[in-house]
Amino acid sequence: MPEFRGFRRQDGSIGVRNHVAVIPMSVTASALADRIAVEAGALVRSTPHQMGSSQPEAARAQTERVLVGTGRNPNVGAVLLVALGTEAIDADDIADRIAGTGKPVETIAIRDAGGTEATIDEGTKIARSLVDSIEELERETADASELIVGVECGGSDATSGIAANPAVGNACDRLVEAGGTATFSETPEFIGAEHILADRCPDDETRKRLLERVDTREGMAQLMGVDLRLAQPSPGNKDGGLTTIEEKSLGAISKGGTTPVRGIVDYGEPLPAGGGLVLMDTPGYDVESVVGKVAGGAQVVVFTTGRGSTTGNPIAPVIKVTGNPKTWGRLSSNIDCNASTVISGESLEDVGQRLFEDVLDVASGRRTEAERRRLEEFAINEIQPAELVELRGESP
Numbered sequence: 155m156p157e158f159r160g161f162r163r164q165d166g167s168i169g170v171r172n173h174v175a176v177i178p179m180s181v182t183a184s185a186l187a188d189r190i191a192v193e194a195g196a197l198v199r200s201t202p203h204q205m206g207s208s209q210p211e212a213a214r215a216q217t218e219r220v221l222v223g224t225g226r227n228p229n230v231g232a233v234l235l236v237a238l239g240t241e242a243i244d245a246d247d248i249a250d251r252i253a254g255t256g257k258p259v260e261t262i263a264i265r266d267a268g269g270t271e272a273t274i275d276e277g278t279k280i281a282r283s284l285v286d287s288i289e290e291l292e293r294e295t296a297d298a299s300e301l302i303v304g305v306e307c308g309g310s311d312a313t314s315g316i317a318a319n320p321a322v323g324n325a326c327d328r329l330v331e332a333g334g335t336a337t338f339s340e341t342p343e344f345i346g347a348e349h350i351l352a353d354r355c356p357d358d359e360t361r362k363r364l365l366e367r368v369d370t371r372e373g374m375a376q377l378m379g380v381d382l383r384l385a386q387p388s389p390g391n392k393d394g395g396l397t398t399i400e401e402k403s404l405g406a407i408s409k410g411g412t413t414p415v416r417g418i419v420d421y422g423e424p425l426p427a428g429g430g431l432v433l434m435d436t437p438g439y440d441v442e443s444v445v446g447k448v449a450g451g452a453q454v455v456v457f458t459t460g461r462g463s464t465t466g467n468p469i470a471p472v473i474k475v476t477g478n479p480k481t482w483g484r485l486s487s488n489i490d491c492n493a494s495t496v497i498s499g500e501s502l503e504d505v506g507q508r509l510f511e512d513v514l515d516v517a518s519g520r521r522t523e524a525e526r527r528r529l530e531e532f533a534i535n536e537i538q539p540a541e542l543v544e545l546r547g548e549s550p
Contacts, residue, residue: 159296175198176198178237179236179238184204193278200468214243226255237261303335306443325411336410347400347406354413413431420435422446437535445533455470460477467532478494
């Protein structure tokens with residue numbers, strides 16, 4: 155049985171990193187969360203985001219789900235929540251929902267603390283005390299079945315669908331065979347290949363849910379005046395050699411491997427451990443998509459790129475993979491795995507095995523190139539006004 159070494163949490167889950175997360179409740183507290191994380195030391199990570207203090211109900215519920223899920227992620231050993239103090243989102247409620255995992259959670263409000271400098275000073279003290287509470291925790295051996303690995307693509311080109319994505323798919327098949335969970339997302343990139351994914355669903359309910367989510371994403375885009383079938387591939391994808399949305403989508407779904415689609419969850423919803431291949435319904439924006447999977451519990455992210463990407467995440471290590479030999483040559487300091495060897499003759503099986511071993515090594519503590527450079531993007535999907543109207547069942 156494949157194994158890795160991680161940090162066992164009180165609720166039984168296991169993390170591959172041991173971070174203190176400084177989570178702002180809104181954009182008004184994001185800059186201070188960053189400052190606190192910088193001042194508090196190497197184990198501390200902030201998750202600054204763009205969401206406002208007051209949001210419509212559906213948008214607020216989604217933001218709360220992401221904030222809670224980020225704090226509950228097994229890679230987080232302790233949490234400090236930072237609020238302005240006027241947000242509609244209740245920091246104490248978020249704290250209680252995170253604390254259900256057994257990890258220590260503290261809160262601080264800028265208004266109550268006496269302003270920005272006082273908040274930074276007090277928040278830094280709290281964060282350092284949280285570091286003290288977790289830094290002695292040691293790694294222990296765990297089965298790969300306890301891993302949830304999110305897979306993502308960005309800056310795709312013609313090599314993505316013939317090298318990087320199939321190699322990642324092979325690694326996902328190995329993870330699922332070992333009893334773990336693999337997940338991919340960006341529902342708009344199922345369009346044109348959704349029938350293939352539907353055929354891989356083991357039951358009518360999952361198949362229906364999948365196709366409904368694709369239709370909904372396409373319909374939401376139309377409400378905003380965008381025809382996804384005409385808007386894709388993107389200009390960058392076309393420059394990279396992709397010609398149709400079907401071509402792009404066939405390559406995109408190959409990164410999930412060949413096993414049955416066991417389910418599909420909403421943006422930021424918990425992903426099941428030992429769940430096999432599970433999809434997540436997210437927008438087609440890689441930073442928001444990665445954040446959704448991490449909020450769902452993914453401990454590791456594998457990210458393919460043909461044209462190049464430097465995207466990371468503050469909570470989960472992001473393993474970069476390219477199938478483009480030119481990108482490997484130009485951006486090898488940002489790429490962890492060279493899958494372009496498929497083009498020169500290495501088998502997909504061998505590259506997939508190599509990548510699966512990379513996942514286990516990173517889960518056991520090896521830092522990714524994004525981690526070495528502290529590339530830590532974080533953004534929460536924002537439900538747009540036209541989408542909110544549709545969710546309420548009103549006429550636009």
